Amino acid sequence: MSGASKHFILAAGGTGGHLSPAFALAQELHQRGHKVELITDSRGAAIPGKPDFMPAHVLPAGRFGKNPLKWPKAILAVLKGRRMALRLIDSFAPTAIVGFGGYPAMPALLAARGAGVPSVIHEQNAVLGRVNRLLARGVNAIATAYPKVNRLQPRFTDKVHLVGNPVRAEVLSLRDEPFPDLTADGLVRVLVTGGSQGAHVLSEVVPDGLAMLPNALRNRLQVTQQCRPEDLEAVRQRYANHGIAAELGTYFEDMHLRLSDAHIFIGRAGASTIAELTAVGRPAILVPLPIATDDHQSANVREMVEAGGARSIRQPAFTSKELAKQIQALAQKPETLANAAHAAWNCGRPDAAQKLADLVESFGASPIQDVIRVTSKKPAAIGEALPSGGAA
The missing domain is CATH 3.40.50.2000 (Glycogen Phosphorylase B;)
Incomplete structure (x- = not known):
């Protein structure tokens, strides 16, 4: 355990590629004495491997495909998800929010920016994904799995951190x-x-x-x-x-x-x-x-x-x-x-989970401020962060 317990929200799309590193980071943060919650979609909530200690919240997230006629519906879904994420932020009081790509991560990271909560995105691939490209400007740090990442703009170089891609403990x-x-x-x-x-x-x-x-x-x-x-x-x-x-x-x-x-x-x-x-x-x-x-x-x-x-x-x-x-x-x-x-x-980066945990721990208030802020919240509010049926 490193210092006082902090709260973190991890947000990831509903595929194994997005969720596997999120689960690995959750395990590392949990071992350090922190509390972690997950935001994903219905697919992600059903994927095996989620740690038992990490509650999952299902938020709507619109997909922006090639058909512009479907974008208004997607925007409405993102806005609804952002409102729900803001309620979770208000009750859970996270130190930082970490996004792992995929459209379900978008509402949470937009909410983080609106609430003034530090945010980090992790890119698993050697090409910056669509959602991470949209969010890159507004986040505090960009964690990468490879030394060279295509479609990552040079103007973001100062906030890029090479950490690797966290893998399962058994591997x-x-x-x-x-x-x-x-x-x-x-x-x-x-x-x-x-x-x-x-x-x-x-x-x-x-x-x-x-x-x-x-x-x-x-x-x-x-x-x-x-x-x-x-x-x-x-x-x-x-x-x-x-x-x-x-x-x-x-x-x-x-x-x-x-x-x-x-x-x-x-x-x-x-x-x-x-x-x-x-x-x-x-x-x-x-x-x-x-x-x-x-x-x-x-x-x-x-x-x-x-x-x-x-x-x-x-x-x-x-x-x-x-x-x-x-x-x-x-x-x-x-x-x-x-x-x-x-x-x-x-080519392996076996300390990826530790490096990513170090990075996200570095944001937010001092430990004593975190304790004061978290304990000032009503515990019952966490259960009210999402409407009935919203937590998986």
Whole structure:
């Protein structure tokens, strides 16, 4: 516990990419003796992994898509969410509000500015997201996961802090474990995932790509692959036809342990995926999602590829033949894979949660002022911050 207890509000969009670092920061702040509450949308409130000590408040948040005719409705939703967030601020008296991107973060950060509460945004990707771009001018600090972030204006340089992307404690605990033993004739364990929903292109390409490897390498493969439910049986049949040992599933609860055992990772290039690969130190073949906003997944792979810890293949070029070529280049010798693993490990920022917590702790009143301000509030007011059904 660092000083007197403070209150923090974390605001994040309803995807794992936004919420995973928020949960990691919440755990760190909680360990330091602070109180934390979450603002998100209905999707976010249902995502597994939220710490039990952190109440979740569901606020309306309009999405500003390409159709201007829908913007008035989105604006009204944001304004309604801002009013609700102001009521939560009044009752909870936060020291600071931290936004992790996504439209549900917007009402909370607009409310923070209106209430004079310090605010911080955290950008998980190597491209500043839409909501964070809109809010960047009005926040006190911008925390980034990468040294270079596209679409981050130079005029904000003075308030940019490189902290990394916080990852789950169970993944972080694997950082000091050695790369799995790999002998010239031992098993080569391959982990394939495509994000929370899987990726159809991986189901199409990976089995046939692995089958193109020389027999001496192919016969040593042990594959774990996450698939979409509708792809599961077809992929299972492909591996059986190729005589490749494979365990398939739509979801693996022990994914961190599978990552720990893996020699090669094949998958998408989401921010959380990159953070976990570099935290543990695993060589990867990454296929950026082509429809990702501002092509941010292609930017996410930049640091890891330049370091030698990963190969990146654009989806149009992601064929079975190209995959086999890249795997051969990585796995031709045990030391080649081990060197790539070390390069990936060097890109990790294992103290991201601590650095982000240090940053948000640095804002707000002195500890004694915080205690006076918080204890002057009526405890019952927190429950009144949202209308009935607003807290998840």
